[in-house]
Amino acid sequence: MARDLVADRLAVERRREAARARTPLQLAWRQxxxxxxxxxxxxxxxxxxxxxxxxxxxxxYPLDFSDRSLYYAPPVGVHxxxxxxxxxxxxxxxxxxxxxxxxxxxxADTSRAYDIHFLVHGAPYRLLxxxxxxxxxxxxxxxxxxxxxxxxxxxxxxxxxxLYGSRVSLMIGVLVVLVTFPIGMLLGGIAGYYGGVIDNxxxxxxxxxxxxxxxxxxxxxxxxxxxxxxxxxxxxxxxxVFSLVGWGGLARVIRGLVLSIREMEFVLAARxxxxxxxxxxxxxxxxxxxxxxxxxxxxxxxxxxxGESGLSFLGLGIQEPSTxxxxxxxxxxxxxxxxxxxxxxxxxxxxxxxILAFNFLGDGVRDALDPRQRSV
Amino acid sequence: xxxxxxxxxxxxxxxxxxxxxxxxxxxxxxPGSGNYFQSLVLQYPQISPSTISALRAxxxxxxxxxxxxxxxxxSIVHLNFGLSFAYNVPVTWLIGSRAANTLLLSVTSMVVxxxxxxxxxxxxxxHQYSVTDGLLNTAAFVAISIPSFFSALLLLYGAYWTRLLPxxxxxxxxFDFLPWWGKILDIARHLVLPTIALGLFSxxxxxxxxxxxxxxxxxxxxxxxxRAKGLAERxxxxxxxxxxxxxxxxxxxxxxxxxxxxxxxxxENVLGYPGLGRLILEALLKKDVFVVMGTLLIGSVLLVxxxxxxxxxxxxxxxxxxxx
Numbered sequence: 001m002a003r004d005l006v007a008d009r010l011a012v013e014r015r016r017e018a019a020r021a022r023t024p025l026q027l028a029w030r031q032x033x034x035x036x037x038x039x040x041x042x043x044x045x046x047x048x049x050x051x052x053x054x055x056x057x058x059x060x061y062p063l064d065f066s067d068r069s070l071y072y073a074p075p076v077g078v079h080x081x082x083x084x085x086x087x088x089x090x091x092x093x094x095x096x097x098x099x100x101x102x103x104x105x106x107x108a109d110t111s112r113a114y115d116i117h118f119l120v121h122g123a124p125y126r127l128l129x130x131x132x133x134x135x136x137x138x139x140x141x142x143x144x145x146x147x148x149x150x151x152x153x154x155x156x157x158x159x160x161x162x163l164y165g166s167r168v169s170l171m172i173g174v175l176v177v178l179v180t181f182p183i184g185m186l187l188g189g190i191a192g193y194y195g196g197v198i199d200n201x202x203x204x205x206x207x208x209x210x211x212x213x214x215x216x217x218x219x220x221x222x223x224x225x226x227x228x229x230x231x232x233x234x235x236x237x238x239x240x241v242f243s244l245v246g247w248g249g250l251a252r253v254i255r256g257l258v259l260s261i262r263e264m265e266f267v268l269a270a271r272x273x274x275x276x277x278x279x280x281x282x283x284x285x286x287x288x289x290x291x292x293x294x295x296x297x298x299x300x301x302x303x304x305x306x307g308e309s310g311l312s313f314l315g316l317g318i319q320e321p322s323t324x325x326x327x328x329x330x331x332x333x334x335x336x337x338x339x340x341x342x343x344x345x346x347x348x349x350x351x352x353x354x355i356l357a358f359n360f361l362g363d364g365v366r367d368a369l370d371p372r373q374r375s376v
Numbered sequence: 377x378x379x380x381x382x383x384x385x386x387x388x389x390x391x392x393x394x395x396x397x398x399x400x401x402x403x404x405x406x407p408g409s410g411n412y413f414q415s416l417v418l419q420y421p422q423i424s425p426s427t428i429s430a431l432r433a434x435x436x437x438x439x440x441x442x443x444x445x446x447x448x449x450x451s452i453v454h455l456n457f458g459l460s461f462a463y464n465v466p467v468t469w470l471i472g473s474r475a476a477n478t479l480l481l482s483v484t485s486m487v488v489x490x491x492x493x494x495x496x497x498x499x500x501x502x503h504q505y506s507v508t509d510g511l512l513n514t515a516a517f518v519a520i521s522i523p524s525f526f527s528a529l530l531l532l533y534g535a536y537w538t539r540l541l542p543x544x545x546x547x548x549x550x551f552d553f554l555p556w557w558g559k560i561l562d563i564a565r566h567l568v569l570p571t572i573a574l575g576l577f578s579x580x581x582x583x584x585x586x587x588x589x590x591x592x593x594x595x596x597x598x599x600x601x602x603r604a605k606g607l608a609e610r611x612x613x614x615x616x617x618x619x620x621x622x623x624x625x626x627x628x629x630x631x632x633x634x635x636x637x638x639x640x641x642x643x644e645n646v647l648g649y650p651g652l653g654r655l656i657l658e659a660l661l662k663k664d665v666f667v668v669m670g671t672l673l674i675g676s677v678l679l680v681x682x683x684x685x686x687x688x689x690x691x692x693x694x695x696x697x698x699x700x
Contacts, residue, residue: 037517208394213638213675216656220402220668223660306523310642313525314657332529333646335543339536348526356521363517 031368038364044357052166056125059160060138060146064321065123067145067155070096072104072341075150083110090115095144104341114144150343152331161323162347168235168324170354172308173301175239176246181297183243184250185289189281191251192258199255206248217245218307222316231322238317242304250296257289264288291369298362302355309351325351380691384684391680396452399672400445403665452673458666462659467670470655475637475674477546478644478651480563482636485571489578496579497586502613504591512583519580528573528646535569542566544648573643578632585628589621596620623694630686634679 032038051058076093092115094108120139126132140146149159191202221241229237261267262285270284309326311317313333318324328347332338338345439447451458457467500512535541542548546566547559554562593599594617602612632639641653648654652671659667 037514204390204394207391208398211391211395211676211680212398212672213635213679215641215653216638216672216675217402219641219656219660220672224402302521309523310525313642314645316657316660329526329529335532335536338529338533342533345526345529345533348523348529351526352518352522355523356518359517359521 028368032364035364035367037360038367041357041360041364044353045361048166048170048354048357051163052170053128055163055167057127057133057135058137059157059163060122060136060148061157061160062123062125063161063164063323065156065160067151069098070106070145070147070151070155071153073106073145073147073151073155074341075343076145076147077108078116078148079113082113088113088115092116093140093144093146114140116140116146149346150341152328152344153337158328158343158346161328162325162350165323165325165328165347166350168231168312168318168322169305169309169326169351172235172239172242173304173358175236176242176304177297177300179239179243180246180250180300181293184247185254185286185293186281187247188251188254189258189286192255193262193277193281193285195259202251203255206252209245209248210252212245214245215310218242218311219314219316221245222311227319231318234318234322238308238311239304242307246300246303253292253296254286254289257292258285261285261288295362295366295369298358298365302358302362305351305355305358377691381688384687388680388684392677395676395680396449396673397445399669399676400448402672403669404441404444448669452670457670457673460659460664460667462662462664462667467666470667471652471670471674474650474652474655477649478637478640478653481567481570481574481640481644481649481651484567485574485640486578486632486636488571489575489582492575493579493582494586497583498590498613498618500583501587501590501594513587516580516583519576520584522576523642524573524577525642525646527576528569528643531569531573532647541568543569546650570640570643570647570649573647574640582625582628585625586621589624590617593617593621623690626690626693627686630682630684630689632682633685634682636682637678638675 073096078091080088092113094110096106097109099105099107117139119135121134122136124134147157187202191199225237267284270280308317312324312326313330318327325347332344460467460470500509503509535543542565548562551562599617602616637652644651644653656671
């Protein structure tokens with residue numbers, strides 16, 4: 001019994017020591033790493049974002065590649081054993097053979113095996129927008145096609161287009177956060193710090209924005225974007241639309257936090273030291289909201305991904321020839337296409353994986369950084 | 377209580393004006409919009425310019441913007457939302473029939489979602505850290521991560537192969553010839569897919585909320601007291617804990633009430649359901665501006681009213697809330 005007490009006391013001492021030696025960031029990291037699902041989510045996201053960066057290298061075909069004779073081709077089978085029952089060391093595919101020239105119906109042409117080659121030379125591109133190269137991870141010699149996830153109505157490789165499309169789908173979340181958060185934080189900070197008329201005006205504007213069903217507002221604003229915009233410009237305009245609608249909610253919460261922060265002594269000290277108001281807000285008040293902001297950011301990104309894919313799905317977001325997961329999934333909208341060519345559903349799976357990963361990570365980050373909001 | 381309600385209703389006035397202003401500006405001030413008649417000329421070159429200007433005058437589109445806005449405002453005060461260019465019927469009539477369909481779907485889905493999610497959430501909280509709890513939690517995470525248009529597509533695929541349920545729309549081709557019970561059955565069968573697609577997300581979210589709130593309450597002192605005085609566990613949970621965990625859900629209920637008209641937009645579009653979400657998309661694509669403005673306005677008014685109802689409900693069920 002006495003030994004237990006001593007051991008307990010020692011353990012408490014050690015824990016205190018450990019707590020003293022850690023910065024809040026280290027504590028948060030420790031908390032986060034305890035939450036396995038959040039870590040798994042984070043790992044998936046790292047893979048997704050790396051994949052996005054080197055999409056040209058990983059994609060077997062360039063963005064504008066199409067083989068019109070192989071429209072709606074099913075995913076190609078990767079084999080090790082050929083029709084004669086011989087084993088191959090190298091995985092291989094068969095070329096497609098049209099069963100009926102008037103229909104998208106194909107069979108494997110088993111007369112010849114086409115080896116899958118690694119690190120092949122193909123269409124030139126710039127790796128990470130810098131290094132000019134023409135190496136691709138995978139490739140087969142034509143007429144065989146490496147449509148690992150099948151092809152669409154124009155005979156374009158679905159996997160390649162998903163890889164390129166991940167750029168839009170994964171970037172939009174980051175872009176929206178980069179635009180929404182400075183605006184929302186600054187306006188919320190100013191409203192909370194000054195109070196009075198400024199506060200009143202800002203909050204009434206926020207209320208009007210919040211009164212709209214946000215999806216209708218997205219639809220309306222997206223539909224007035226000029227149809228002539230290029231892919232990149234459209235991506236930025238869409239993020240602007242999301243930010244225009246999204247800053248309000250953030251500003252409202254930040255204002256609430258600032259209302260109590262501005263009464264604290266360190267803010268008084270900063271003002272007594274003669275700092276200008278804007279500097280007090282930016283350097284002393286807003287940094288205190290950082291834990292909420294980080295959590296809100298991780299949970300804003302999946303919302304933006306959802307918004308973009310939804311708009312693109314309805315034909316108001318990203319337009320051909322650019323691509324995004326939502327736009328790719330839009331091909332599966334008609335019952336006939338969907339039921340005959342179900343592989344067109346894969347882009348939807350990509351959306352789910354990305355959103356799920358962000359949600360897991362966001363939940364873990366919230367538990368780690370903001371114990372008040374902790375879900376038990 | 378009454379004073380609180382009256383004050384809230386009075387505050388709605390300026391908010392409604394702001395809503396009309398934004399609804400109007402979002403459409404009219406954007407480049408290339410309001411040109412419905414111009415795009416008509418591209419489609420049918422035989423229309424003479426004088427017809428176009430006559431039509432524009434008829435809809436008041438030759439006036440300066442602020443006069444157009446005031447005229448529109450004046451007419452909606454009289455519950456006249458203008459005419460749909462594309463269908464040539466009053467917007468109120470168009471929105472009314474579509475909104476009824478959307479409400480039917482949303483309310484069904486909401487009832488189903490709440491009656492599934494609350495028991496699951498309670499079970500999950502009471503059996504915290506059990507295997508079922510873990511599975512339910514993960515399932516809830518997946519449910520809130522599936523976009524409704526994707527779940528609708530998956531359901532469509534499943535329904536096609538099983539051939540158990542109708543795939544599109546609200547009624548069958550032979551609807552008009554069915555007896556009254558056949559009509560109800562027909563609509564019910566058509567509602568199954570959209571209800572599931574729409575409800576999946578709500579079930580996931582609601583379940584997580586219910587579980588978290590209940591867990592929070594279960595740690596409170598009054599629950600300990602209830603147990604200490606020897607109440608049955610069932611009574612402790614259902615009479616004491618759940619009753620208190622419901623309060624935050626009332627706010628949520630208000631949000632859902634507000635989103636009833638707009639939440640189903642994706643599912644409607646994928647499953648060909650004749651609702652408000654499909655109407656606004658079609659109207660946007662056709663630049664049918666009065667329909668768009670009307671739908672935006674109706675959607676937001678319902679949202680605001682939903683929030684109001686939620687606040688009043690909350691004040692009613694939770695006597696701890698002071699309203700001064």
